[in-house]
Amino acid sequence: MYPNIEPYHRGFLKVSDVHTLYYEEIGARKGIPIVLLHGGPGGGVNPYYRRLFDPQKYRAILFDQRGSGQSTPFACIDQNDTSSLVEDIERLRRHLNIDKWIVMGGSWGSTLAIAYAITYTERVAALLLRGIFLAQQYEIDWLYGSKGAARIFPQAYKRFQNHIPKEEQSHLIAAYHRRLNHKKPNIYRKAAYEWNLWENSIAMLIPDSPRPFDPNSDKGLAIARIESHYFCNESFLPYDGYLLEEAQSKLQQIPTHIVNGRYDIVCPPQTAVLLHNVLPRSSLRIVKDAGHSTFETGIARSLITQLSIWNENLFS
Numbered sequence: 001m002y003p004n005i006e007p008y009h010r011g012f013l014k015v016s017d018v019h020t021l022y023y024e025e026i027g028a029r030k031g032i033p034i035v036l037l038h039g040g041p042g043g044g045v046n047p048y049y050r051r052l053f054d055p056q057k058y059r060a061i062l063f064d065q066r067g068s069g070q071s072t073p074f075a076c077i078d079q080n081d082t083s084s085l086v087e088d089i090e091r092l093r094r095h096l097n098i099d100k101w102i103v104m105g106g107s108w109g110s111t112l113a114i115a116y117a118i119t120y121t122e123r124v125a126a127l128l129l130r131g132i133f134l135a136q137q138y139e140i141d142w143l144y145g146s147k148g149a150a151r152i153f154p155q156a157y158k159r160f161q162n163h164i165p166k167e168e169q170s171h172l173i174a175a176y177h178r179r180l181n182h183k184k185p186n187i188y189r190k191a192a193y194e195w196n197l198w199e200n201s202i203a204m205l206i207p208d209s210p211r212p213f214d215p216n217s218d219k220g221l222a223i224a225r226i227e228s229h230y231f232c233n234e235s236f237l238p239y240d241g242y243l244l245e246e247a248q249s250k251l252q253q254i255p256t257h258i259v260n261g262r263y264d265i266v267c268p269p270q271t272a273v274l275l276h277n278v279l280p281r282s283s284l285r286i287v288k289d290a291g292h293s294t295f296e297t298g299i300a301r302s303l304i305t306q307l308s309i310w311n312e313n314l315f316s
Contacts, residue, residue: 001051001300007062013095015066015088018079022070023063023092026050031059032315033098034307035089037105037112038062039131041080042226044069048295052303057311061101063092065112068222075222077181077229081236082115089116093123102310104303106130106294107267108227111235111243114275117254118246126314127256128306130299131264131292132272134243135235139271144173144231149265153202160198163191177228180221188225189215195224202265205291248278255314256282259302261290 007024014020024045034053038045045062053060064071066080066088089112093101102125105113110129117124133139142148150157161169168175179191193215201207213219230236237243256279260272269286276284285306287298294300 001304002053002055004047004051005055007050013063013092015091016079016084018073018076019066019088020072021063021066021088021092022072023061025096026060026062027053027055027058029059031057032311033059033061033096033101034128035061035063035092035101035103037089037103037109037116038065038068039105039107039109040068040223040227041065041085041108041112041230042068042075042223043108044071044222052294052300052307054304054307054311058307061092061096061098067226075218075225077226080226080229081233082112082230083236085112086116086119090120090123093120099123100125102126102128104128104130107133107292111135114243114247114251115237118243118250121250121254124254126310127251127254128259128303129256129272129275130259130294130303131267132258132260132275133267134241134271134275135230135237136244136271137234137240139267140173140231142268143266149202152265156198156201160194163194173228173231176224177232180225180228185218188221189218192218192220192224195228196220199223199266203292204296205261205263205289244274244278247275251279252281254279254281255310257306257310258282258284259299259306260284260286261292261296261299262286262288263290264292266292 007026009025012020044064067076103113110132164175180188182188258272260269276282285302290296290298
């Protein structure tokens with residue numbers, strides 16, 4: 001990991017009559033441009049991500065997607081869908097006067113990176129993807145249903161499930177979505193806490209304390225509300241399997257490196273392998289001692305190593 005550095009530029013970009021995005025630039029002003037797409041949706045940028053980039057080589061752009069982090073309005077799901085997020089990335093590229101850039105994303109960030117790349121292929125120099133999620137129904141069922149991750153973490157799932165009355169548990173995401181959009185803070189805060197607690201409980205091979213934040217705060221509201229909004233709406237994609245099909249058709253010539261933890265319970269390696277198999281210019285690294293989180297040593301090391309390789313070869 002590189003030492004933490006402060007951005008040399010911070011800014012806000014108005015992208016609609018509702019939404020304004022926060023963004024920051026770090027590293028070398030004339031370095032190789034790379035944009036990092038955070039997870040969730042709704043996760044926001046973590047300052048830790050700055051440490052993934054060689055500050056002498058890369059000009060890294062980090063930004064908070066609609067409703068996330070420091071973007072405004074906070075936790076807003078109005079005008080918040082996948083095609084809008086794709087257009088936001090392109091607006092940011094034009095705003096920063098960048099011709100082509102590496103697009104990097106993990107988890108939902110990998111979803112969005114692929115969606116952007118199939119729409120603006122000519123603007124993508126390479127793809128660096130981690131914890132692959134293609135927003136297919138089986139992936140949603142695995143994560144939130146009773147027959148996937150729930151069987152590996154049954155106690156954590158039971159708590160997640162039991163926050164919802166039994167008569168609503170057959171449609172768990174929709175039940176959470178209703179509560180996450182309730183007018184009463186005590187209702188949506190409790191739902192946000194339980195949603196985050198479930199995801200945090202399964203994110204790492206060796207979990208930290210899963211308590212995500214003060215349950216009386218709004219800290220985890222954005223990711224819970226926005227995730228449930230997307231997952232109740234098929235992630236606003238045309239059909240199930242759309243991203244894999246379009247990637248196979250349009251991303252044949254894009255250099256792509258895929259990193260996935262062997263024990264990733266959130267996004268199991270199966271999807272990473274499926275993507276790798278349809279992209280002839282892709283390479284795949286399965287990290288044997290990691291789960292889902294970028295913060296795990298093996299995942300971070302693999303991402304940094306690939307950026308070093310590209311700096312020496314792809315852009316020399």
